[in-house]
Amino acid sequence: MIPPHARQIHLGVFLQGVGHTIAWRAEEHADLTDFQTYVRFARTAERGLFDFVFFGEGLMVREHQGRFFGPIVNGRPDTLALLPALAAVTQKVGLAATLSTTYNEPYELARQLASLDHVSGGRAGWNVVTSFSNSAAKDAGGDGIAFNHSRERHLEHATRYDRAREFVALVQALWDSGGEARPLNHIGRWFKVAGPLDVPRPPQGRPIIIQAGQSPDGRDLAARIADVVFSPHRRLEDALEYAGDLTRRLAALGRSRNDVRILPGLSVIVAPTEEEAHAKAARYRALLLTDGVVRYLLSEPSGANFDGVDLDAAFPDPDVTAPEVNGPLLERWTAQAREEGLTPRQLVERTAPRPSLVGTPTQVADHIQTWLEAGASDGFLLSPTLFPNDLDDFVDLAVPELQRRGLFRTAYAGATLRDHLGLRQPVPAQAEEVGA
Numbered sequence: 561m562i563p564p565h566a567r568q569i570h571l572g573v574f575l576q577g578v579g580h581t582i583a584w585r586a587e588e589h590a591d592l593t594d595f596q597t598y599v600r601f602a603r604t605a606e607r608g609l610f611d612f613v614f615f616g617e618g619l620m621v622r623e624h625q626g627r628f629f630g631p632i633v634n635g636r637p638d639t640l641a642l643l644p645a646l647a648a649v650t651q652k653v654g655l656a657a658t659l660s661t662t663y664n665e666p667y668e669l670a671r672q673l674a675s676l677d678h679v680s681g682g683r684a685g686w687n688v689v690t691s692f693s694n695s696a697a698k699d700a701g702g703d704g705i706a707f708n709h710s711r712e713r714h715l716e717h718a719t720r721y722d723r724a725r726e727f728v729a730l731v732q733a734l735w736d737s738g739g740e741a742r743p744l745n746h747i748g749r750w751f752k753v754a755g756p757l758d759v760p761r762p763p764q765g766r767p768i769i770i771q772a773g774q775s776p777d778g779r780d781l782a783a784r785i786a787d788v789v790f791s792p793h794r795r796l797e798d799a800l801e802y803a804g805d806l807t808r809r810l811a812a813l814g815r816s817r818n819d820v821r822i823l824p825g826l827s828v829i830v831a832p833t834e835e836e837a838h839a840k841a842a843r844y845r846a847l848l849l850t851d852g853v854v855r856y857l858l859s860e861p862s863g864a865n866f867d868g869v870d871l872d873a874a875f876p877d878p879d880v881t882a883p884e885v886n887g888p889l890l891e892r893w894t895a896q897a898r899e900e901g902l903t904p905r906q907l908v909e910r911t912a913p914r915p916s917l918v919g920t921p922t923q924v925a926d927h928i929q930t931w932l933e934a935g936a937s938d939g940f941l942l943s944p945t946l947f948p949n950d951l952d953d954f955v956d957l958a959v960p961e962l963q964r965r966g967l968f969r970t971a972y973a974g975a976t977l978r979d980h981l982g983l984r985q986p987v988p989a990q991a992e993e994v995g996a
């Protein structure tokens with residue numbers, strides 16, 4: 561019997577759908593329209609004793625100057641259709657949905673998530689997003705997400721977070737009101753909701769709330785409401801800075817660092833030997849960065865057109881004053897390309913999403929242990945590049961090594977997602993405390 565480490569890690573896993581640039585080109589990637597893919601995903605995560613699985617949400621197909629980014633049309637069914645179905649074929653693993661506060665109504669969403677918590681026996685989680693826009697240029701004249709939802713433009717950043725704060729507080733109040741016979745009577749800046757909720761109080765009290773905002777507004781929202789935060793940091797110093805900042809924000813709100821689990825996103829390629837792991841990573845990169853994808857990854861975020869550009873010559877001089885162009889981003893790229901002598905293709909190779917940890921089970925466990933012991937994270941949110949291969953490898957190779965070190969559970973101790981995360985059951989707020 562291995563004694564548990566003083567602290568143990570928490571693991572979530574995230575199956576990329578829309579926006580994934582590799583799945584459609586690698587023959588062995590599972591079919592994202594086949595429900596059995598999701599069954600295998602959730603069951604593999606449960607076999608690996610993960611805290612939860614989670615799906616992202618985009619609400620639009622990425623587009624640049626009227627052209628859709630072909631690879632990403634490889635989407636997947638809606639999360640709220642998938643998760644209840646996955647509840648029926650799993651017993652323990654948590655089930656988290658990304659749902660936008662900008663394009664939903666609180667009463668509807670409170671019912672859906674409370675219902676997911678009931679049908680899953682207390683395994684529901686909600687990744688609260690405000691839906692970011694990919695193109696700063698497009699914000700000026702409209703936005704793909706807004707156009708899909710009968711709106712002329714996307715709400716600007718601060719307004720989205722203002723709505724999100726009221727939205728989440730109201731959803732929590734609705735969960736607390738479930739089963740109570742008295743009305744809630746919320747009248748705020750964004751919403752007027754009488755309540756109570758027509759679904760009984762969820763088994764977890766409140767489903768687990770996840771937040772991933774990085775801006776000051778995003779971090780403030782996370783400090784107010786999050787049980788789990790996702791973060792994008794790759795360097796330990798950045799993750800430590802973030803953990804310190806979050807701790808200060810939590811303290812200012814009367815919460816403690818122990819009330820929140822920080823899970824940075826991590827894409828792992830693990831193999832029995834270093835050579836095998838690096839060979840796999842090199843193959844993925846070749847599959848990922850075709851000419852079309854490279855042009856897209858340059859054009860879409862910057863608003864510039866890289867169609868006719870030689871990808872293997874010196875980085876071109878962009879016109880940063882053109883109205884549709886994200887000038888600060890292009891200037892940053894150009895400066896980096898000049899400083900490091902990078903071609904357009906090499907710049908994308910530096911900046912594109914890629915596996916952030918490649919190595920043997922020992923190397924992977926070393927990394928995870930270092931971050932845990934430094935206080936930079938409480939575990940990780942894994943994002944397999946190829947599914948099922950990379951998740952199987954993590955569960956079969958890395959999980960036993962983490963368990964051998966006492967860093968990860970060897971069985972689920974509880975039944976709910978809240979139990980897996982080691983978080984307390986919330987005390988319901990009194991109806992009169994709820995406001996905008």
Ligand SMILES: Cc1cc2nc3c(=O)[nH]c(=O)nc-3n(C[C@H](O)[C@H](O)[C@H](O)COP(=O)(O)O)c2cc1C
Nearest residue numbers: 616617658689691692772773774775778790791825
């Ligand atoms: C691991 C991770 C996953 C995310 N998944 C989504 C998602 O599925 N949908 C979405 O709209 N935003 C997603 N985001 C973006 C965040 O919600 C947030 O908008 C972003 O980190 C920028 O922070 P800000 O909103 O405070 O500016 C994700 C972020 C991270 C780090």
